[in-house]
Amino acid sequence: MDRRDFIKSSAAGAAGAAFLSSLPVNAIKKSAKAISVTRVLGNTGIRLPIISMGVMRSDNPNLVKAALESGIIHLDTAHGYMAGRNEEMLGKLLKDYPRDSFVISTKVKAVGQGGGSGSKKDDPSVKNLFDNFDLSLQRLQMDHVDILYLH
Numbered sequence: 001m002d003r004r005d006f007i008k009s010s011a012a013g014a015a016g017a018a019f020l021s022s023l024p025v026n027a028i029k030k031s032a033k034a035i036s037v038t039r040v041l042g043n044t045g046i047r048l049p050i051i052s053m054g055v056m057r058s059d060n061p062n063l064v065k066a067a068l069e070s071g072i073i074h075l076d077t078a079h080g081y082m083a084g085r086n087e088e089m090l091g092k093l094l095k096d097y098p099r100d101s102f103v104i105s106t107k108v109k110a111v112g113q114g115g116g117s118g119s120k121k122d123d124p125s126v127k128n129l130f131d132n133f134d135l136s137l138q139r140l141q142m143d144h145v146d147i148l149y150l151h
Contacts, residue, residue, distance in 0.1 A: 087139035105147035
């Protein structure tokens, strides 16, 4: 996709969002489920909608629930958002939803100097990364996430 196509697609998406925000809630639910434009994420086979919800500052589960009910299925959070309370809120909410009804992505950050022994396994930043990811899975009450980003 070249720059011109990207700009056209972005403008169309913004116009669609503006249109949907002017509709009553029932119309949004019907529209969102009827119009689900998706893209495959690289070679992963994961099919993502072009609209997702960044849950960074959402501490209200009702907001996320409304997004899910309106057809938004991709939720993006991170280990550090709201000092972990964001993942905890999602975990409590999402346990009541079938695991295949949403796509969840989270981000973890490796902290440490790294390097000393030359072995990646012994690198403190790598160990920290996996420790943070394990904690994220506990908070989310899940055994896996669909997408993991290095933040």
